[in-house]
Amino acid sequence: MATGRLSIDLSAIVANWQALSALARVDSAPVVKADAYGLGIAPVARALANAGARTFFVAYAEEGQALRRALGPGPQINVLSGHMDGDARAIGEASLTPMLNSVDQLMRHLESLPGQPFGIQLDTGMNRLGMEWSEWAAVAEIALAQAPVLLMSHLACADEADHPMNAYQLDLFRQMTDGLNVPRSLAATGGILLGPDYHFDLVRPGVGLFGGLPFEHARPVVRLDLPVIQFRDLQPGEVAGYGNTWQATRPSRLATVSAGYADGILRSASHKLTLWHGDTPIPAVGRVSMDLIIADVTDLAEDPQALTLLGPQQTVDQLAQAAGTIGYEVLTSLGPRYARSHVE
16 A cells, blocks of 8 residues: 555646746756656656756766666766766766766776766865866866866855855856856756856756745645545543654544655654645644654544645645755655656
């Protein structure tokens, strides 16, 4: 038995990509790493390719292989982790384009796959991936002689429009790349929303495709309905859930819902979680357990067969706020036990 029904609206993903692309007015390459943020890399990427996307980003070479199988020849597939040890076969056979992050990666790529396209990722202050200015200066002549397809960097604080780090990174990226005859990319979803100064030649929309902030005008993409598998009637003073952390203050009817933290509903949302029956909010009570959630349905006129966790009434970011995290984690944590469907 599935823990719930997870519906993924492919037309909404395409609409969000088109909306972000219209803001940028340059080439727009969807980021579909982590199985398209947990929503299914093959159906999501096919929908985007059918809508006109010709370049994609993934995190690892293995993801690139899966994407190539889904899309076939043609689209450019860029690998953000670069060319790691052991990646040569996957990169070569699947015709992937690694974004090289270090001098070692550059040399490995040129030695093992000479002539295979590549890009360069530059570190403009995030101190995570990419070549620092001194490293880039040391190998720029070698790299540029091999005609890289892209120079890119990544913004650390793009979801905070007024953060001074954005302007700092923009200025440093320009200093590292101005005058070079190579396409450039700096902006993911947040960077797109910062404005045209950050767009350069290519943007990389990611979480905004899937209904997440900072793209406030994104269309909702996911709906998650959870079945009710049992009801309980409690008298005042009775308790529910692990640790007896919730106590009835009135005659109450509780519904046990089939899903829990094993399915990506984080335990940290205990006592703060809201489910929905139509437009009626239903508070979850007690602790979220591994497979089950308890909800207080006392005020409903009839017993529900299912309750909605994600949908028009509650976005991934609203659920994330209840759990003290971000929408990215909610999306990528949605577990494999849901019955998934992709709808146009």
